[in-house]
Amino acid sequence: MSTGEFDLIARYFTRPVKRSPLGVGDDCALLAPAAGMQLAVSSDMLVEGRHFLSTVDAERLGHKSLAVNLSDLAACGAKPLAFTLALALPSVDEDWLSGFSRGLFALAHLHGCELVGGDTTRGPLNICITVFGEVPAGNALLRSGAKVGDDVWVSGTLGDARLALEVFRGTLSLPGELFERARARMELPTPRVALGQALRGIASAAVDVSDGLVGDLGHILDASGVGATLDADAAAGLVGIDESTHDLGIETLRACALAGGDDYELAFTAPPSAREAVAQSGRAASVHVTRIGRIEAEAGLRLVDGLGQPIARQYASFDHFK
Template sequence: MGEFDLIERYFKRPATRSPLGVGDDCALLAPAAGMQLAVSTDMLVEGRHFLSTVDPARLGHKALAVNLSDLAACGAKPLAFTLALALPAIDEAWLEAFSRGLFALADAHGCELVGGDTTRGALNLCITVFGEVPAGAALLRSGAKPGDELWVSGTLGDARLALEVFRGTLALPPEAFEQARRRMEQPEPRVALGQALRGIASAAVDLSDGLVGDLGHILAASGVGATVDADAACALIGIPAAAALDPALRRTCALAGGDDYELLFTAPPAAAAAVLEAGRLSATPVARIGRIEAAPGLRIVDAQGGPIAQAFAAFDHFQARA
């Protein structure tokens, strides 16, 4: 099987948003009147972003999910995506499962594959996703104001628990490990919540490299500081077995775990009811974990407001171990 046979068999589908489909040198996309294009690119590299043992269907899901999570953080509606895929060899069973997982998530969000590239090489997946958002309504990192409350969606730290099991530093019961592994390998992008938060949230970011690190992007862009309740964050770990773990490890997972792909956002206190309603309408749990302050810097405290001295580092691709 050659490159174009591979594309024809596993990735060519009818597309309505680009009249050329996947069969020309470029895709042609046009946002609706009054809308702006939102564009994001993410790369997944074997050994850095995923393990060789991952189910290829889950990998197909995650490859698109991490991009849809970026659209969610901007409040954008998904439209289309391109896929650049490097493969060490053609494995038809792997391709069938990968494309099945990829398109199941794409179809769930009405997001069409409109182009890309394939080549031979170390396993590497690169997706560029396109969305649309009403002009001037995108959620940005730069809108947080002193007095805003800090919110997060869903659960925190589950993927980090799975990673620690893979590293051999932690043991979990089989059912708990499978739950954590699914969160690591098959995250659910909060697309509906992101759109529901337009006009409510003042700033937003998706959680890919850990809460502390990603919150730092909001603080830097907005020129503010924050206090985070570590106990409130740890309460959002979704694996019940984690309650028995060392508190320092729980805090590391919740505050610096990475691979959560939840939304971290800010909103004025007066908007709290609207935030909760956005969570209800999008069937997404949301919880307050802190506040934005005028004083620069990030302060991590316990439930009683006492400072926590533990250090938390954001994930860095050029410093982290494989």
């Protein structure tokens, strides 16, 4: 017997829900933030062939589909609450759905984030998630708060996902174990939810690094009306799957770190007086944080090498329409 739309929803995507009295079986979910809290809401769409390869493991895709949304909540310092899922499928593949839902709900459970509704339809594989979080009123991290003199920081490692992508493209090669580690960073990103919450009241601005550090940091600069100087070699040193990747050459490492995309780390700014507090936030969230630049009054982003010398090469982040 073929599986219909509502059978599909019931079998793979219905779970007990606490935060909405309606859950996934009604036309709307009902959510209310706790007293003194604001809702933080973000949507992301993942399209096969554009955001992920057709060969990606379904369980990993389920994880990443939610992770990219949780990363947006992290950049605002928000605590995850719930999400909706809109899913277009070319056909009903029971094995694929089982793996996808398993990866999706494993990450959702880890962050206490409940599926409260959505939609399914037939069509090219397309995944759209809207996530809801809460943050104390007036305490959300925004892109618009960077001040002249602030440090520029980044969490975790950069560029590993881009290395994996270039292996898939055939432009470079990595030993098998290193490739699998880079591929895991590409397909199983870790949203820095705990770090975002720890940085509330410490960071002056924040953004998640999804399209590449240069472009995403540029959003902070534009929103804050400031510029910055960035140590490109400090960023390149964060290509972190293994020290042997440094044999790839500084230009490759710079390109991966500055314009790679799919890192889902946090780039943020904070005053120099908060350096110890930033370091403590990283320790509390079990993630390394690295200072890689400074905010300046002059508009634009300037890149320098490890000796402080200007770098002429331009790096462009991912743009869906370019």
